Amino acid sequence: MAAALAELGFQREDPGPGTAQSVPVGGGRHRVTTSRPSMGTLVSIMAIHASRDLAEEASGRAFREMDRVVALLSRYEPASALSVLNAEGALRHPPPELRRVVSDALRFHAVSRGAFDPTVRPLVDLFRQKTASPRHHELLRVLGLVDARKVELRRRAIRFDRPGMGITLDGIAKGYVVDRMAEVLAAQGLKDFLIDAGGDIRCTGRREDGGPWRVAVQDPRKGGDFPDVLALADGAVATSGSYEIYFDRDRTRHHIVSGRTGVSPQGSRSVSVTAPTAMEADALATAVFVMGPRAGLAFVDSLSQCACLVVDHRGRTLPSARWRSAKDSFTSKSGTP
Numbered sequence: 201m202a203a204a205l206a207e208l209g210f211q212r213e214d215p216g217p218g219t220a221q222s223v224p225v226g227g228g229r230h231r232v233t234t235s236r237p238s239m240g241t242l243v244s245i246m247a248i249h250a251s252r253d254l255a256e257e258a259s260g261r262a263f264r265e266m267d268r269v270v271a272l273l274s275r276y277e278p279a280s281a282l283s284v285l286n287a288e289g290a291l292r293h294p295p296p297e298l299r300r301v302v303s304d305a306l307r308f309h310a311v312s313r314g315a316f317d318p319t320v321r322p323l324v325d326l327f328r329q330k331t332a333s334p335r336h337h338e339l340l341r342v343l344g345l346v347d348a349r350k351v352e353l354r355r356r357a358i359r360f361d362r363p364g365m366g367i368t369l370d371g372i373a374k375g376y377v378v379d380r381m382a383e384v385l386a387a388q389g390l391k392d393f394l395i396d397a398g399g400d401i402r403c404t405g406r407r408e409d410g411g412p413w414r415v416a417v418q419d420p421r422k423g424g425d426f427p428d429v430l431a432l433a434d435g436a437v438a439t440s441g442s443y444e445i446y447f448d449r450d451r452t453r454h455h456i457v458s459g460r461t462g463v464s465p466q467g468s469r470s471v472s473v474t475a476p477t478a479m480e481a482d483a484l485a486t487a488v489f490v491m492g493p494r495a496g497l498a499f500v501d502s503l504s505q506c507a508c509l510v511v512d513h514r515g516r517t518l519p520s521a522r523w524r525s526a527k528d529s530f531t532s533k534s535g536t537p
Contacts, residue, residue, distance in 0.1 A: 220259075222252050228359075234259040238266060240441050241398025247381070247385065248392040248408050258388035262381040262395075269380055272297050273364075273373045275321070286366040290359040301376050302353055304479060308372065309348040312487035312499065317348045321366035323457055343461075343508050352415035375438055375482030378402045382478075402436040402478040414526070417472045417509060427517050428509055430474065431526035438481035440489045441470035458491050464515055467492040473500065473508045474523075480506070493518050 220234045225248065234253035235244040245253040245262060272281045281298045283293040291298075305318040322345045326334055334342075345468050350361035360366075379394050382402045382410060385393050392405030394413050403413045412431040418439055440456060457463070471489045473482040484506060488496030493510045500508040500520045507522040519525070 215451075220256065222256070229408065230255060231265060231408055232256055232259060233264070236263055236266075238270060238478050239377065239397060239529075244395070245385070246380070246394045246396075246404070247390050254389065258385050258390050258532065261388060262384040265384045266377055269377050273301060273369055275368055275370075282367070282369065285358055289363060289365065290357065292357050294479045297380075299353070301373050302351070302358060302367070304376075305367070305369060305483070306348055306351060306353060307521040308483040308487065312484075312491070314348075315487040315490040315499075316371065316483050317346060317352065318367040318369055319346050319348050319351060319365055319373070320457065321368040322364065324345065324368060325366075328456065334405075335366075351494055371440075371486045372479055372483045373509045374398075374400050375436070375479035376418045378436070378478035390411070392533065397478075399483055400436075400438045400478050401432075403432050404434045406433060418470065420478075426527070427470075427511050428472075428519075428525050430524075432435055432474070435474055435476055436478040436481045437472055438478060439470055439472040439483045440485040458484050468496070469511045469515070471496065471510050472509060473506060475503075475506045484508070 209364060220232070222230050223314065224234045225231045227250075229248055229250050230252040231246065231248050232252060232254070233244060233246045235242055237243070241265065243263075245259045247259055249255040249258075271277060274280050275282050275286060276339070277283055278489070281291065285294070285298070294302075302318070305316070308316045309318070309351045311353050312396055326338065345362055345365045347362075350359060350365060352359040374397055377414050378397050378400050379402060381395050382393075382404065385395075386404070392407070394401065394403040399418060401415055403415075407413055412433045415430040415432055416426040417428045417430070418426070418441070468489050471485045473481045473485040473488060475484060484500065484503075485508070488500060488508055488510070490496075491499055493512050496510060497508065497518060500506050501511045506520075509522045509523050509525075510518040
């Protein structure tokens with residue numbers, strides 16, 4: 201399988217004050233919604249609890265944890281642990297968060313047989329620098345630096361086997377950050393909440409009406425319709441698509457690229473994956489996109505706790521065996537998801 205990684209963000213953001221809103225929802229409870237820009241997107245927490253103050257305080261703690269972890273994993277911050285690793289090719293005593301995400305990235309590389317590869321950074325950087333297609337010799341040189349098997353992960357160090365290698369965790373770290381935020385909320389006593397980081401979603405519990413959380417799959421064409429709607433009580437969903445970032449005017453080279461061939465996969469427009477954690481959903485959505493619809497669906501069907509929906513290049517929606525749509529039930533009741 202071709203190796204790839206989504207180039208989705210972790211750009212430097214001005215956090216600003218964010219926004220917060222509290223609404224009574226009956227039964228003595230409040231729905232507290234807080235939003236902040238981060239990781240190249242808008243991150244929101246919707247929490248439901250009897251104590252408005254507790255929900256607000258817990259959300260604030262979760263956002264502080266987000267800022268802390270992003271500062272370690274962002275490759276756009278020169279002083280981050282990830283940037284130091286990329287600049288020097290080795291890092292002794294890496295922070296546990298970086299070691300955890302790198303370890304899981306290498307695990308997903310193995311599980312997906314190379315479809316997910318964090319060492320695609322030199323290739324993505326080459327495409328970002330070029331307005332036209334790279335020359336053949338440039339592509340070959342960079343492709344020689346892409347191989348997750350050349351990353352040595354030890355208990356007290358991370359090292360690259362080849363000079364010039366680098367990793368980007370944009371296709372997995374956002375999910376990890378969302379999971380860390382969920383752990384903070386749960387530790388503060390919240391049982392009903394949803395976190396949305398630009399489509400990387402983690403939720404637990406129920407909405408204020410007692411029903412499951414409603415999650416709409418984004419339209420790859422941004423036409424206003426939703427290919428599907430999910431009902432989630434506990435779990436995560438993430439989407440990888442070819443509609444966010446392009447490297448050329450013709451939009452043939454988008455932000456998901458093959459680390460073996462340098463070609464952007466064209467078989468899918470978007471892939472949405474449900475999984476127990478946002479990090480799993482994040483990484484698997486990228487892997488499935490690279491594999492292509494048929495191989496990707498078969499791959500997800502082999503994972504007992506996961507499901508996916510592929511929108512292929514023709515606009516057809518292709519669900520995996522365990523995908524459970526809730527679109528009809530929601531639209532019949534409200535007319536919209």
